[in-house]
Amino acid sequence: MPKCRICGRKAVVYLRHSRLWLCSEHFNEFIENRVMRTIKRYNLIRKGDRVLLGLSGGKDSVVLAHILSKLRESIGFKLYLAHINLGIGEYSEKNAEVAKKISEKTNAPLIILDLRKILGVGIPELALKTRRPPCSVCGVVKRYLLNALAVELKANSIATGHNLDDMATFILKEFLVQNLEQIPKLAPRIEGVKDYLVAKIKPLYETYEEDIKKYAELNNILYVEEKCPLADETTLTWHLKKHLRDLEYRFPGLTIGFIRRLVKNIEKYPKPGDTIRRCSICGMPSSGKICSFCKITEKALGKPMGPHAREYIKEIV
Ligand code: FES
Ligand code: ZN
Ligand code: ZN
Known part of the structure; x- marks a missing residue:
């Protein structure tokens, strides 16, 4: 029976990437330390910060909510949770239920934004009316x-x-299609612009997806396991992720080595050419004159809904 490398008790997890057998206590410590180190290394959270976590109900955001709630005292920041109900039938209802339970467990305030209450429609209708892939419409709506x-x-x-697996996949994809100026946008921290664009941080940037899953299992953390019914499993990104996982299995530690070297070299990639402007309709960030959210809602509903969505949010905050 393998033993924990740290304490010698019975091991329950083997981390291939680090060639390490660990008991559950030392596995938790390993993962939480890794997140803490990512936060420090890339200066993601500072003392006194107010951090808003996008909580979908899937394993990654749920595990992150747990870990951040544990780290919040030692770093000294405030944690808020935001859940967007995307109006994708039963799938969305399940996610909203999980989000509420996680908020209670982590003792972090939760704000739910319900797309059907804001726009009267959900992602399926928006995708259908704009004839765009659901995941791309969904990405625009969530970011906005x-x-x-x-x-x-x-x-x-x-x-x-x-x-880690998500980020390595996105970066490889941009490299394959030689969209090199997109690569700096995949860094662990992206700065914001005062008053209308808030900085984005990724504290799980150096944590393997498999380890996140194990962390959830070992700690009995509730999350929604089923995949989004609108997810497209034929995309290049989906296949790349699958192959990267196979490569990681054969060459343990490949993914983390890749991502750390990439961040070191990130300055060498071309800077994104598009300057961030403000949408002439709603004032939110946009690369063109009108933001994607206003464009999509105008096409689907006959009216750009950015200003309405902002009003709605102002009222509930
Ligand atoms: Fe966004 Fe499925 S969760 S399209
Ligand atoms: Zn141990
Ligand atoms: Zn707009």
């Missing part, structure tokens, strides 16, 4: 609402549950 909420809350940063 989280940022608008963070602006109202005067948050210092928006934390998301993107993990």
